[in-house]
Amino acid sequence: MTTTWHILGPGAIGSLFGCYLQQAGFGVHLIGRNGGGPQTIELVESDIITRHQFEEAPPDQPISHLLVTVKAQQTLAAIEAVRPRLAPQPRILLLQNGMGAWEAVAERLRGAILLLGTTTEGANRPAPNRVIHAGSGETYIGALETRHQTEAEALCRQWANLPLTLAADPNIHGRLWRKLAINCAINPLTAIYDCPNGDLLQNPHALAQMEAVCTEVEAVMTQVLGEETRGLFTLAKSVAAQTGNNISSMLQDVRKQRTTEIDFITGYLLEQAHRLGLACPSNQALLNQVKQM
Structure with missing residues (x-):
């Protein structure tokens, strides 16, 4: 029997994965802000365009496999909207920026098997029905609870x-902590200085702030992960250079006057720092600035 995936939040990454799952023979239904109606998506890869038609999910069809790609701050509301349709023990994969959303989901859905993912696939959506695959990357999946790691391995085989x-x-x-660390070092600064990632490297004041942020993040990560964390400032500068023309999602949200993911990036870091009794004044200052924008 073919597995059917429901994708909650078919933005750029959600739509990309939806197209790939459909190409591989899976049933796929997209659930956006306006529900799960039929939708056509054009997937652009180099000079090849493929069209994917996604049908509306039957309203009585239980959701057994759910891929969540909404922004972290939208997760709980999105999950609650589909909660009545969830199967008794659904497989739910959270593929998002930031950290902390899964803790709230786990509290609400105690019977679910929660998997966490991170991807560096590049995708953008210039129009609602058009997705451009901008670059190949790597995708990693693991379990929130160790006892469910075999489910993550099974999903990788399935995919x-x-x-x-x-x-x-x-x-x-x-792995998610390392991604969070880079997001803490780059995203808030791009929002504050209203610039692409690479422009931070030409701004001495921004670089000084980035270095201070990285020092604080290293102290928190060392305590949380139980192993010394070093070299984050060098890594952050390297990532900023490699993604020089990229407009961070946080800056995109600020420009469009939308709620940002700052509470699930810098905010999550500060929650962990407070729990450990560590001061992070540089990160706190950036959080305050972004939330005032």
């Missing part, structure tokens, strides 16, 4: 025919 570099990671928590 083996998708055109992704995909692997199960038993230390997904550490």
Whole structure:
């Protein structure tokens, strides 16, 4: 029997994964802000365009496999909207920026098998029905609870025919922390200075702030992960250079006057720092500035 995936939040990444899952033979239904009506998406890869038609899900069809790609701050509301349709023990994969949303989901859905993912696939959506695959990356999946790691491994086997570099990671928590650290170092500063990632490297004041942020993040990560964390400032500068023309999602939200993910990036870091009794004044200052924008 073919597995059917429901995708909650078919933005750029959600739509990309939806197209890939459909190409691999899975049933796919998209659930956007206006429900799960039929939708056509054009997937652009280099000079090749493929059209994917997604049908509306039957209203009485239980959701057994759910891919969540909404922004972190939208997660709970989005989950609550589909909660009546969830199967008794659904497989739910959260593929988002930031950290902390899964804790609230786990509290609400105690019977669910929660998987966490992170991807560096590049995608953008210039129009609601058009997705451009901007660059290949790597995708890692792990379990929120160790006892469910076999489910992450099974999912990677299930997705083996998708055109992704995909692997199960038993230390997904550490991988997500490293991604969070880079987001803390870059995203708030791009929002404050209203610039692409790479422009931070030409701004001495921004670089000084980035270095201070990285020092604080290293102290928190060392305590949380139980291993010394170093070299974050160098890594953050390297990522900013590699993604020089990129407009961070946080800056995009600020420009469009939308709520940002700051509470699930810098805010999450500060929550963990407070729990550990560590002061992070540089990160606190950035959080305050972004929330006032």
